[in-house]
Amino acid sequence: MDRLLIRGGRRIEGSVQIRGAKNAALPQIAAALLGSGRLELTNVPEVTDVDTMLALMQEFGVVATRGTGRTLVLDASGARSAQAPYDMVRRMRAGILVLAPLLARFGSARVSMPGGCAIGARPIDLHLKALDALGAEVNIESGYINARVKEGGLRGGRVVLSSPSIGATETALMAATLARGETEILNAARDPEVSDLVLTLAAMGARIAGEGTHRILVQGVEALHNARHDLITDRIEAGTYAIAAAITGGHLEILGAHLEHLGSVGAILESAGVQIWPSDRGLMVVRSGPLQGIDITTEPYPGFPTDLQAQFMALMTIALGASVVRETIYESRFMHVPELNRLGANIALQGSTALVRGVEKLHGAEVMATDLRASVSLVLAALVAEGETTVHRIYHLDRGYEALDRKLVQCGADIQRVAG
């Protein structure tokens, strides 16, 4: 297993290019199953979660061809019904996103239950309720979800989400696209990645309105056609580099990033003493003064994203004063806390709240990555820790960050990837 050796103390400076969002790519790859032709996606990040999703699509006979410049062509003309096996959905929960397109296209689907993961239990009840509201019959047997359409196929309906789940909104959207009649999705997720999925579905011929709001309306169509779409850039990758610049007292231009996609993150970084503003090509981030402790609470978009919670906590470890970090999206997304403490941070956990008391310095140590965002928070902390830090199990990083170590090195970091 590869590991990273990081010698802290260098400023992150210059510019870095952000790629397409992993969390936009995964549902859109699944959406290719809804069409019977080609879907061409550009700006697809080279991360291993995308590879896992493509391997899953291969099970259904979708031919994926990667071209130059992060282009991906998905040909679903020879798609066939098959089951989504445990081994793949276990490795990547987003595998559940094939359920709705399979059901819409073939009238039945069999997808492994994803199970829990390092960041929480992560149930799928809202996905199943959405399909039920559109007329599917769903049962769970031996760890598999078996879904089938009732006579006459999927029909439009009213999907009311008890919380604005991103995945369940995407499931409802994909199922409704080919259902008969109108579907109303209430309390829909407003995240930019959901709106980006709508753009792709619309390019394929779907009729959808209201994306970016809590009420989305879908008029079902009979069939979808070939389409091309350029993926939205990754706001979490952008936020991660913004924090890399901030934690090292650096100065970075984040190419391709959009401040408006970051929701409340920009204002929170400003309150912590980081300057952040839009540039012609993306975002500028500078920190020249001291960091100030700031309280945050993770919330659905446009609130502070849970996917930047660990990185923000790393930043707060060296801020003046104390800060409180409340996690409300997942019940146990704090695997990074003991590891940050190994680097000399002072973080106390109580339930879903972390109290971070800023320290003057972090110190290099051996630490273990446990999930994607926890891993990157350790890399960020290591950038300012005195001495050398070894981050083990970095395959988690490669799931969602394209060439993180190489990009940071180009911005001045001292990082070495060691194989085996």
Ligand code: EPU
């Ligand atoms: N939830 C339910 N029932 C459901 C679905 C969700 O209770 O049927 C709960 C979840 O357990 C969680 C909350 O609702 O507590 C939010 O879950 P959501 O469905 O919004 O998350 P997701 O679609 O499974 C996406 C991202 C995650 C990100 C979350 C929250 C993708 C592929 N994944 O997951 O990304 O943390 O939204 O913003 O879009 C990551 O990139 O590191 C990552 C984990």
